[in-house]
Amino acid sequence: MGNDLILEIGCEEIPARFLGPSLERLRDKTAAALDKARLSRGEIETLGTPRRLAVIVRDLAEAQENWEEKKTGPLLKQAFAEDGSPTKAAIGFARSCGASVEELGREDSPKGEKLVFVKKVEGRKAGQVLPELLPEIISSLEFPKSMRWGKGEMTFARPIHWILAMLGDKTVSLELGGLQSGNSSRGHRFTHPDPFSVKGAGDYVSSLMERDVLVDPAARREIIVREASKKAKELGGELAPDPGLIGEVSNLVERPVVIAGKFDDKYLSLPPEVTVSCMRTHQKYFAVRKPGSEKELLPYFIAVANTPAKDMGVIVKGNERVLEARLADAEFYWDEDLKTGLERMKEKTSGMVFFKTLGSYADKMERTAKICERLALELFPDDASIRDAAVKAAQYSKADLVSQMVGEFPELQGVMGGEYALAAGLDRDAAEAIRDQYLPRSAEDVAQGNYALTPAGDALSAADKIDSLVACWAAGLAPSGSGDPFALRRQAQGVVNLILAKGYAANLAGLVELAAGLLPEGLKIAGEELAKQVLDFILTRVRVQLIESGYAYDVVDACLAVFNGDLVTTMQKIEAVSRLKEREDFDDLMLAFRRVMNIIEGQPGMVESDAFEHQSEAVLYSEYTRVQIRVEPLLSVGKYDDALEFMASLKPAVDKFFDDVMVNVDDERLRRNRHAICSVIASLFKEVADFSLIVVQGDKAGGG
Numbered sequence: 001m002g003n004d005l006i007l008e009i010g011c012e013e014i015p016a017r018f019l020g021p022s023l024e025r026l027r028d029k030t031a032a033a034l035d036k037a038r039l040s041r042g043e044i045e046t047l048g049t050p051r052r053l054a055v056i057v058r059d060l061a062e063a064q065e066n067w068e069e070k071k072t073g074p075l076l077k078q079a080f081a082e083d084g085s086p087t088k089a090a091i092g093f094a095r096s097c098g099a100s101v102e103e104l105g106r107e108d109s110p111k112g113e114k115l116v117f118v119k120k121v122e123g124r125k126a127g128q129v130l131p132e133l134l135p136e137i138i139s140s141l142e143f144p145k146s147m148r149w150g151k152g153e154m155t156f157a158r159p160i161h162w163i164l165a166m167l168g169d170k171t172v173s174l175e176l177g178g179l180q181s182g183n184s185s186r187g188h189r190f191t192h193p194d195p196f197s198v199k200g201a202g203d204y205v206s207s208l209m210e211r212d213v214l215v216d217p218a219a220r221r222e223i224i225v226r227e228a229s230k231k232a233k234e235l236g237g238e239l240a241p242d243p244g245l246i247g248e249v250s251n252l253v254e255r256p257v258v259i260a261g262k263f264d265d266k267y268l269s270l271p272p273e274v275t276v277s278c279m280r281t282h283q284k285y286f287a288v289r290k291p292g293s294e295k296e297l298l299p300y301f302i303a304v305a306n307t308p309a310k311d312m313g314v315i316v317k318g319n320e321r322v323l324e325a326r327l328a329d330a331e332f333y334w335d336e337d338l339k340t341g342l343e344r345m346k347e348k349t350s351g352m353v354f355f356k357t358l359g360s361y362a363d364k365m366e367r368t369a370k371i372c373e374r375l376a377l378e379l380f381p382d383d384a385s386i387r388d389a390a391v392k393a394a395q396y397s398k399a400d401l402v403s404q405m406v407g408e409f410p411e412l413q414g415v416m417g418g419e420y421a422l423a424a425g426l427d428r429d430a431a432e433a434i435r436d437q438y439l440p441r442s443a444e445d446v447a448q449g450n451y452a453l454t455p456a457g458d459a460l461s462a463a464d465k466i467d468s469l470v471a472c473w474a475a476g477l478a479p480s481g482s483g484d485p486f487a488l489r490r491q492a493q494g495v496v497n498l499i500l501a502k503g504y505a506a507n508l509a510g511l512v513e514l515a516a517g518l519l520p521e522g523l524k525i526a527g528e529e530l531a532k533q534v535l536d537f538i539l540t541r542v543r544v545q546l547i548e549s550g551y552a553y554d555v556v557d558a559c560l561a562v563f564n565g566d567l568v569t570t571m572q573k574i575e576a577v578s579r580l581k582e583r584e585d586f587d588d589l590m591l592a593f594r595r596v597m598n599i600i601e602g603q604p605g606m607v608e609s610d611a612f613e614h615q616s617e618a619v620l621y622s623e624y625t626r627v628q629i630r631v632e633p634l635l636s637v638g639k640y641d642d643a644l645e646f647m648a649s650l651k652p653a654v655d656k657f658f659d660d661v662m663v664n665v666d667d668e669r670l671r672r673n674r675h676a677i678c679s680v681i682a683s684l685f686k687e688v689a690d691f692s693l694i695v696v697q698g699d700k701a702g703g704g
Contacts, residue, residue: 012158
């Protein structure tokens, strides 16, 4: 058993959003480097605060594993002359290996026997390897933004001030960026700023805790949740859930000190989202709500300080003063926006550019309203109220972008639009649709089921995303590599997730074509080509999502290849084909299907019954007619499992046809007619999937 390794990189405050991903990368880089260096190990644990990234490796081997290095030399016929004496090639190879020709071995190869040299390499001590390895690990860490400091060339998230590196109780000596490693760390910046010696990995966590540093992010998070919930309960409320803020705050402090404060009751008259944003966005405060209520707030906040003080009341008062100023500003913006009114805000969007070649936000709202109307008609043909609410919401959907409140709190766009719509007397369904138009915003929204509360909201959400996607694509703003400044991948994924989650039988292809036709002239891509590119992009997102969800890639490809514009029916087909794939005779069945599909060439004509030369032709066409009559009604109501069962019953007739008949004969009429038989059967299959794309073990599909 080896010793534990501890590496701590001490630096200036790392941004909270960097910390979690940085620790993950540190763990992964450390594991990969040690494995590559043949240093066996136990568990790897990462720890960190804003001022440090640390990794502990348990039971690191005392030395590298021994290994063999093999070098391959010339072929024997090149290495030795006819009399058996070594040639220059053999002598030169031996010299390069530091050995004599007699010490070389032989090994078979596809071209014949070759000379080889196998050298046994004894592993070095861990203490010799780590001084080379650890600087490489530190230098390889990547961050969204890095800094260079002093006169050095090294970059890191923030300037590095110290490096602690120990194996067991011994210091690992290394140099990086002008810094020499040691066995000392630092406590809390204000309460224990001086360096202190660490005995090793075993006392690292406890030594820091004694100096007001809780180095485990999970432990800090647990304390914040526990103490904040306790404070909220003492105030007669409950902590408003905010996992994202809890994660952020836990990465902002080294020792969390939870405090509670109060604000004036009058600010409860503001929309609750405004009050919460004042607390959350700038101050990182948690809201307190009435028990059991989602939105009804109490006039309190919970904050997390980083420094314990003798008189925490002073800190509480300071936080209250800052929040009071924020809330007063928000109250002013709210009052001024109400004076302006929704209608005037809408008028102002005509002067607000969406994108230089795509017109204003007023133009965008007009396009979105038309897409919204089509979508609502498709999804809710018998409910004019939904259509009216969706269209009205679309016509005012971006009005709040010119409001003072959204100018100060961009995260409230949509939410404020809904509030201003209610204040202006718009129908509640339209107002809620405006509020929810951006949902789902993220994968987290999808996981938590955060979609619009109303059908009108769903229609507006999908229409707005489709317009943004198609318009930006037409303007030449398609994603490239990792760059996606207009979040088009997220927009496409949002449409897909919304449609699938709600089971909406929307004609996605038709909506994309409509959106393409509403754009101004003179853009980089337009018309059918634009619609095709955007639809392909969306379906690529669908494909990735379904394969990641566990569906077989060939089944997904086969069903997407016959995409009819409706994602919901496509999903039903994928599930039906997946179930069909579980049959024991699936491979044989697919071979039969594919023999039919692979034989087709060109544009087949009509099947002519009087051109049948062999009984198996007549039998197959008769069986097709029987199955087609049964299958079409099933397909029209989405009973794809039953339809596939009937299609599968064609297999004996298909096999007999190919056993008895040569399709590609010289006689043009016979050949054309046999292709026509295969074509009508293939067309029936393609109502569900392109089975030529299904991967089959031992595939010998084809026709003759």
